[in-house]
Amino acid sequence: MATAVSALGRVREIELPEGVIRYHDTGSGPPIVFVHGIIANADVWRGVVTRLREGYRCITPDWPLGAHTQPMRPGTDFTLFGLADLVQRTLTALDLQAPALVGNDTGGAVCQAVAARHPEKIGSLVLTPCDAFDNFLPLPIRHLQLFGRTPAGLKVLAETLRLRPVQRLPIAFGLLTRRPIPAEMMASYTGPLRENPGTRQDFARLVRAISTTFTREAAEGLRTFPHPALIAWARQNFFPLAHGERLAGLIPDARLRVIEDSGPFVTEDQPDQTAALIDEFLQAATPR
Template structure:
């Protein structure tokens, strides 16, 4: 199930050597590109974009992280830095000049890798709770690297995610939000793994490459990242606040802001607070 034409704007696509990247775009002004995490899609940002599109051009791709519907071509590099290169190629294909990159969950780790490897391609960085340092993947969901190594294992995993009770377990989405994610949104996140063998193959390739060696390398690269950065973190243990504090201390021009009463998916639990912090940051940073 692809993301619907909605508050995110109409669907378009870009053709890359890796395959098709579908995206939504709406609004006008300085561009913001959003990067979601695994087993999710652009709908992660549905509460954020309507609060920013009056002042910014909001671009929300469906990245190939398990919630996508267009499989990538054979040979696609699904490692953290391979995905960072894919984001960079997408920015180039969309002819974006110095966009702000906003990441959550696995998408935040990808954004760190983009900032470390391609700092010239972005103008500002926003990291909400995400994988960092040695926390890639967080321990409650490391079983994904067992089940996710084969399409057959992923099929079993995806079928269990049909059940709302399973979705709220700590080993699924239960630790990611304080409040349940709507059923139709969850169907959009988890449906592609159930319905498309090629998506399961993509995701199996992805989970086999996950390693904290990549997030540690990305963190080292952030020490010289030259652009304004917002670390908008929540008080939770899935992506520890200490990691947000550490990132804020690592990046030269970074500031830390706390999002209250939220799990790691701040876009689900506190979209108004999250959007307000992004808007405030971009105004202070004078991003044009």
């Protein structure tokens, strides 16, 4: 597999009112914008982008969700709908026409909020296993809402994530994949939280803003989403398959597909299956 850098393409930056968003850009064709989850960054999409960049323009930002290196400005709204507005402003700044929006983990909840509040900015929606309804955050990692409320608590948490045995615990990354995440990727995901005080400050603000009020509101907004959607879920309990089925039932033009032998991070466990489903869906949704 290509390295994350070569797979994701050249690095660029855009300036928004909230601060600088760093993103990778590769390939040509219909645009796809990817949204990762907390304590992850664009690298989580490396395997999928490698397989899609021949036919699509793949844009993978490092969103300010705990593994970013460009801290946001004071006053940034880290609620779910505040993050949705940040995605909307990014799409506007990049002048993208009807892009596909693809989300995983917390990023999938953000995508739901974008689809509910800014449906005119996107052409289609892909949700892989993600927070939804009352599962925000999932029970095994709700300790983040305690340790993550202060930068000091986050510093302690981030230092423990240096250790490979800790990374595979259920309260860390252990339930997110069937197979261990490569060490260099774990360093990419956890390093900024450990090394950058601004990243910890942002993440503490994000954790304090988490509420199921927002995920419930976003899900209700999906009832009127006017574009095609793919729900590509995995059989696991962190983000239950029943939630994927429920999301597919809410969106008028949605189809559900199951990714086999995978944890919630389908991009780590099954990048081939994930990319193939996205390609099949987009070929049908946006004929060339």
